[in-house]
Amino acid sequence: MNKIVSKEYFSENVVKLVVEAPLIARSRKPGNFVIVRTGEKGERIPLTIANADTGTGTITLVVQTTGTSTRKLCALNPGENITDVVGPLGKPTHIEKFGTVVCAGGGVGVAPLLPIVEALHKIGNRVIVVLAARTKNLIILEQQMRDLADEVIIMTDDGSYGTKGLVTNGVESVIQREKVDFCVTIGPAIMMKFVSLLTKKYNIPTIASLNTIMVDGTGMCGACRVTVGGKTKFVCVDGPEFDAHEVNFDEMLMRLGAYKDIQ
């Protein structure tokens, strides 16, 4: 049982939860995720850790309500408990000094991007963040990103904020303007696919953090398998981050729909 310390709505469907988990707060690294279960009849779902505070012994999760399980989790209020939180899982992000790094985030993928941006910046990279959303009020964590990154570019589909266009337009504008050495992308699978296609065109090494269906999160079930470089990999233990140019995003998108008809 892990107590919710605070809760904040980023938008109607996106909630930030700060959760008591002192052991995970201490041992997590950027890129790690947790498995969360809400209620005794709840499902186990993976959520990337957005932040942690070893002083207060808490971790931050940013959750978008997309189905039954995320709705139940987001309905919990401060003082209430999440039935199970287990982690940290997955391999941490490989952080090194690349030079100039573009971090492209969409949807709730922006949240797990935050600690990566922080770590990349700290080690001396020039970090340019591209945040994308359908419309202005779906842009999250903008100020936190501005505090950590060298530059933040906002893209909205409808042009209600920042520049009108897709995340790829934002990334490409940077590539055309200056030399980009590395790219990190986290967001919906379809977004990561197009960012990956773009950076492949420019030969910029890119990693994507994949959020697939999981059950145990420790390598036991294989529900999370993806094809990377022609080989089957388990996102939970081999990832969640992979060389984006090697990921078969079409297969991943297909597999994400496995239980659409059942749920």
Added chain:
Amino acid sequence: MIDIMKKEDIVSARRAEPWREALRKSMKSKDRTAIERVKMNELDPVYRSHTRLEEVNQGLTKEQAMREAQRCLDCANPTCMTGCPVGINIPSFIKNIERGEFLEAAKILKETNALPAVCGRVCPQEKQCESQCIHLKMGKPAVAIGYLERFAADYERESGQMSSPEVAPSNGIKVAVAGSGPSGLSFAGEMAKRGYDVTVYEALHEIGGVLKYGIPEFRLPNKIVDVEIDGLRKLGVKFVTDTIIGRTLSYDDLHILGYKGIFVGSGAGFPNFMNIPGENLIGVMSSNEYLTRVNLMDAANPETDTPVQKGKFVAVIGGGNTAMDSVRTALRLGAKRAMIVYRRSEAEMPARLEEVKHAKEEGVEFMTLHNPIEYIGDGKGRVQKMLLQKMELGEPDASGRRRPIPIEGAVETIDVDEVIVSVGVSPNSLIPTTFSGLEISKHGTIVVEEDTNRSALHDVFAGGDIVRGGATVILAMGDGRKAAFAMDNQFMNRNN
């Protein structure tokens, strides 16, 4: 050596008790051997193949158990015991059943076995104790030791008079266990009895490991496992869920927390796939995933949030117990056609004979000498067909079984909407890759000394599938027990 001597003394001392002698003499051996082996009471196959939770084997009645117990000749040199990895005093518990002292029989089981009601159900007795029974040498079926074990354990539980083994006074030494499956539970029980302060850490949200996520309710009800776990709690064992050793807590963390010894029973975590085309289509999954959804997450219950696909035409690839569990689960979830696809013949199948028999009675089709070579999707990414290569048996291979060889050109196409791949597991790498100083084999298992189960890190012992790669509940329990003896000896500076 000390422990073995003690055990032999206890066995012969108990055999010499007056009531035992009288009981032996009360019936002639030839009358005992003339009794026919008891048949397990089972649910009707048609009924049970549609009931998800009811246990297939219904256990023996008192009368059946006492009659079967008479078959045991109470040998002076009980060879059956050499076949038991946890060293149960088999004749002693059986003779107590014969004289109607069922609670006493259960007490004897618990002296050396932390989970008798579990072992009485899932242990492959025909390969262990029963394979060494004297009756076999006379061309008769072995005494049904497994059924009797289950009877005594069930009788005790249902009587409400559960006994607890004696616990030595606390010695204040803290030991940690990684994983709450059979090897970890067995280790925990043995150490608690010796006065250690034992904490078992489990990565999942439920205690029991494979007993909970793997073995279905119709073969091993969860409530039976829970009662046995409660028995360990009564011995003072503490359980912590949602904690991954190697991740949530590192090797160093465990030392900071004061643990002086660690037992690793983290199991065979990773499911193997065959790496054939179409294996990542929707509807193709590992038996671990399928069984975890159904057993641990109770996904077939409409009240739970976890989904599970309920295929109508289900193929399970493999011939082991996990394959049988999967295919029988598929039937219970409503499959019209449930098939076992196995590349060798039935004679080479690793599954227990009882499992194969039950599966056949329930209507499972056995497609032996068939091997999948490709899965084909429906255009939306869902599996629709499988291509099976027909095989024939050639010369024996490294495993001693005849090697299956493809028959050229003989390929069959079969409609399926769900495929469950059950072709074995590989060791979970979480601990092997995070405890530095362990010796790891090329298969990813932790290397241990054979007689102690001690790893290259001298305060870390290991057992079960993380050492064996993929074995049975009882072998895992035997490892846990052996490691407990050895760790205790190490702490007490015996044999050094």
